[in-house]
Amino acid sequence: MTTTAARPVFRFAPSPNGYLHLGHAYSALLNFDLARQVDGRLLLRIEDIDVTRCRPDYEQAIYDDLAWLGIAWESPVRRQSDHLDAYVAASDRLAAMGLLYPSFESRAEIARLVAGEEARGPWPRDPDGAPLYLGTAKSLSADAVAALKRSGAPMALRLDMAAAIRHAGALAWQERGGGPDGETGEVAARPEAWGDVILARKEVPTSYHLSVVIDDALQGVTDVVRGQDLFWSTSVHRLLQALLGLPAPVYRHHALLRDETGAKLAKSLASTSLRDLRAQGVMPADIRRLAGLPLHP
Ligand code: GLU
Numbered sequence: 001m002t003t004t005a006a007r008p009v010f011r012f013a014p015s016p017n018g019y020l021h022l023g024h025a026y027s028a029l030l031n032f033d034l035a036r037q038v039d040g041r042l043l044l045r046i047e048d049i050d051v052t053r054c055r056p057d058y059e060q061a062i063y064d065d066l067a068w069l070g071i072a073w074e075s076p077v078r079r080q081s082d083h084l085d086a087y088v089a090a091s092d093r094l095a096a097m098g099l100l101y102p103s104f105e106s107r108a109e110i111a112r113l114v115a116g117e118e119a120r121g122p123w124p125r126d127p128d129g130a131p132l133y134l135g136t137a138k139s140l141s142a143d144a145v146a147a148l149k150r151s152g153a154p155m156a157l158r159l160d161m162a163a164a165i166r167h168a169g170a171l172a173w174q175e176r177g178g179g180p181d182g183e184t185g186e187v188a189a190r191p192e193a194w195g196d197v198i199l200a201r202k203e204v205p206t207s208y209h210l211s212v213v214i215d216d217a218l219q220g221v222t223d224v225v226r227g228q229d230l231f232w233s234t235s236v237h238r239l240l241q242a243l244l245g246l247p248a249p250v251y252r253h254h255a256l257l258r259d260e261t262g263a264k265l266a267k268s269l270a271s272t273s274l275r276d277l278r279a280q281g282v283m284p285a286d287i288r289r290l291a292g293l294p295l296h297p
Contacts, residue, residue, distance in 0.1 A: 008040035008222045012066075012073070013212070015047045016058035019273035020065045023227065023257045026291035030254060031225045032071045033297035043219055044073040048081045049204050049211055065274040069284050078219060080211050087206035090214050090244055091157060091199055099164050099243065100199065102145055103137035104153040110134075124195070127232035132195030133158065155202040161195055168242040171235075177252035179231040189235040197236055209236045217246035228253045257291065 012028045014020060020028075035042040044066070048054040066073065094100050105113070114131040117123040124132045138160065140148070149155065171189040178184045199210045216224060231253045241248050277287065288295050
């Protein structure tokens with residue numbers, strides 16, 4: 001009997017909260033090229049849990065832009081908003097393990113509490129530069145939690161990071177690209193750098209971290225190729241994979257394209273959206289050249 005090795009699975013996972021720009025094209029084409037090189041599969045995933053910012057016309061534009069670039073992906077496309085129950089099941093498991101706790105502060109209240117701490121001295125910030133959560137809600141009594149739930153205050157479920165790390169132990173991931181300081185190969189995860197991250201909110205019962213980990217596992221993703229801005233998020237992803245008993249893909253974080261001023265390309269730079277470039281007569285081959293990718297990979 002012959003067994004065929006499973007084909008590697010890649011994915012491109014944009015959020016439909018704006019038009020794709022050159023940086024997205026680079027990431028999508030890199031996934032497409034790498035998948036082709038190893039006879040792998042390429043999945044497209046629509047990461048639309050942020051209902052306030054995602055729009056169906058942006059989603060349609062993603063399909064149009066990727067098809068124009070010559071990228072082929074498998075159907076059906078997984079849309080995260082269709083799978084909230086899978087994320088809720090995962091957060092229920094973490095809650096049953098005693099690793100989640102509810103917090104009720106508004107963003108403004110957190111900013112005020114952090115400012116109070118910072119008046120006394122430096123307060124730690126996460127790899128994205130946001131101050132760590134102070135852990136205030138961790139010591140709320142059961143009665144106080146029940147009262148706050150009834151009051152309609154904003155509610156978020158946070159990972160008790162110290163407890164989660166005690167549970168999972170030391171972790172690492174395989175990096176085939178590189179981090180901001182050139183980290184590559186086996187990279188030690190540092191989830192503690194993020195503090196008690198939010199994994200779900202009352203209005204959206206999941207988060208980027210939780211959904212991405214569940215989906216990569218459910219879809220059998222073996223190779224995560226994405227921008228370096230998400231490099232240190234991988235620490236949280238490894239931790240969640242370990243806690244939930246999910247396999248770890250290998251990661252390849254790529255450098256971000258910069259504009260002429262050296263700034264990261266952002267969706268707000270409308271002049272670089274793919275649809276604008278297309279309207280200006282730019283061809284898919286030009287996009288490959290602009291993104292620094294080979295024309296015939
Ligand atoms: N949805 C994320 C973004 O658009 C990418 C997530 C990922 O590749 O892990 O930035």
